[in-house]
Amino acid sequence: MHTKIAIIGAGPSGLLLGQLLQRAGIDNVIIERQSAEHVLGRIRAGVLEQGTVDLLREAGVGARMDREGLPHDGFDLAFDGRLAHIDLPPLTGGKRVMIYGQTEVTRDLMQARAAAAAPTFYSASDVAVHGLKSGKPYVTFSHAGQPVRLDCELIAGCDGYHGVSRRSIPEGVLKTFERVYPFGWLGVLADTPPVNPELVYASHERGFALCSLRSPTRTRYYIQVGNEERVEDWSDERFWAELKRRLPAPVAARLVTGPSIEKSIAPLRSFVVEPMQYGELFLVGDAAHIVPPTGAKGLNLAASDVSTLFNILRKVYGEGRRDLLQRYSAVCLKRVWKAERFSWWMTSLLHRFPDTDAFSQRMQQAELDYFVGSPAGRQSIAENYVGLPYEPIE
Structure with a gap:
């Protein structure tokens, strides 16, 4: 197979890159070690930057998002018992964000790929990449009990932090930058009406909290917990009581509770590898970088990698510009590090660290007060939140 x-x-x-390539007439095959049902079952972020929304529309998969997604023109920061609203469009030249779950994005992309009859191998095992600097790379795997060899020209590693792509690069090639945070997010998904029309990011002496949503009837709430905490120790009643403690009284009074339909703890880390390419292998998204979810950048940063790689490949196959392949990592990393900075800053600003003393707590409060009270501070938060412009490829 070729x-x-x-x-x-x-x-x-991976699906978004495949969809964009398919529409541009560039042959591609997707290989996934999990089943399609498992991929669809992942509960992930739901805040889409303006650039991600535009890219999904360009890929021809934006119709349901535009019908069912919830455009948001701002969000609230809660601290000192009050709410400070960040109004996005006036601060960003009209940009906004879209609330549309990653599961729904994945579903739309799967349906588009199936409609195009584009080749996808789910439940592939023993996936391995070969000849990454030979000029003739190939991928081997097993599917339905049969060995498969896929010869190709280039490989896009879109298989996440634990995937085979990054691990296939020889030791010593990549430089790793990492910070592991001493806490995680305990998240609850519930079929309850949102406590607020827009997201609320809360800084409290007991720890961070986030009020998010997936639809007018489905909510996603998070609270900061220590890394030693276990999901089974958190009953629904304990979670709701702790969330209420961390919200300003007027917001807490509006909170509608109910049984959780999903509950999990996600550890927080910042992680980047350089470079994001090796020979004919290009790392995309979580395979190359992880951000703490505080800045809502994970899926969005992966989308900007996809945009960069797609636009390079379009010129490679449309204009013979193979020289641009060497630009991929440098272009992506410019935006990656800016998104990492914003996510690190939001995490540092809103969470309680084990070593936070009285002075550090006052500094957090002063910085929050300065940024929300300053037009320049609000603009800085807003332009990062809606997403910085994609970097040009040349």
Whole structure:
């Protein structure tokens, strides 16, 4: 079997890249070690930057998002018992964000790929990449009990932090930058009406909290917990009581509780590898970088990688510009590090660290007060939140 682009991973980044390539007439095959049902079952972020929304529309998969998604023109920061609203469009030249769950993005992309009859191998095992600097790379895997060899020209590693792509790069090639935070997010998904029309990010002496939503009837709430905490120790009643303590009284009074339909703890880390390419292998999304979810950048940063790689490949196959392939990592990393900075800053600003003393707490409060009270501070938060412009490829 032969294709131009082999895509490892059928999460949203791999599917989005495949969809864009398919529409541009560039052959591609997607290989995924999990089943399609497992991929669809992942509960992930739901805040889409303006650039991600535009890219999904460009890929021809934005119709349901535009019908069912919830455009948001701002969000609230809660601290000192009060709410401070960040109004996005006036501060960003009209940009906003869209609330539309990653599961729904994945579903739309899966349906589009199935409609195009584009080749996708789910439940593939023993996936391995070969010949990454040979000029003739290939991927081997097993599917339905049969060995498969896929010859290709380039490989896109869209298989996440634990995937085979990054681990296939020889030791010593990549430089790793990482910070592991001493806490995680305990998240609850519930079929309850949102406590607020827009997201609320709360800084409290007991720890961070986030009030998010997926639809007018489905909510996603988070509270900061220590890394030693276990999900089974948190009953629904305990979770709701703790969330209320961390919200300003007027917001807490509006909170509608109910049984959780999903509950999990996600550890927080910042992680980047450089470079994001090796020979004919290009790392995309979580395979190359992880951000703490505080800045709502994970899926969005993967989308910007996809945009960069797609626009390079379009010029490679449309204009013969193979020289641009060497630009991929440098272009992506410019935006990656800016998004990492914003996510680190939001995390540092809103959470309680184990070593936070009285002075550090006052500094957090003063910085929050300065940024929300300053037009320049509000603009800085807003332009990062809606997403910085995509970097040009040349």
